Amino acid sequence: MDRADWIAIEVAYATPAKQVILKLAVEPGTPLEQAVRSSGILEQFPEIDLGQNKVGVFGKLARLDDVLQPGDRVEIYRPLIADPKEVRKQRAAQGKAMKKGAGSE
Numbered sequence: 001m002d003r004a005d006w007i008a009i010e011v012a013y014a015t016p017a018k019q020v021i022l023k024l025a026v027e028p029g030t031p032l033e034q035a036v037r038s039s040g041i042l043e044q045f046p047e048i049d050l051g052q053n054k055v056g057v058f059g060k061l062a063r064l065d066d067v068l069q070p071g072d073r074v075e076i077y078r079p080l081i082a083d084p085k086e087v088r089k090q091r092a093a094q095g096k097a098m099k100k101g102a103g104s105e
Helices: 032-039 084-100
Strands: 007-014 019-026 055-057 060-062 073-076
Touching: 007 032, 019 032, 032 055, 032 073
Parallel strands: 007 073
Antiparallel strands: 007 019, 055 060, 055 073
16 A cells, blocks of 8 residues: 555653653554554553553543544553542532531621
């Protein structure tokens, strides 16, 4: 296949200290996993385990065998440290506790 027919995509990964977005061209019909592996990002971030880390395209979860489209941005997600629902509950409880004392002087 002529390289001119290839499609442009991006592969993105972020840690608290660093964000990387790699631009590359892949053949039409390339699955997400193949694009991640050919991007070189796994060598930059050896902690990425495609068997564990979830992946997505533009913020929507995707499967490793999903075929990429021109302009797609593949995102590799880190595991969550805390359950977002639990964090919201804790914040709501703190907010209620702070409001109880308001105006009682």
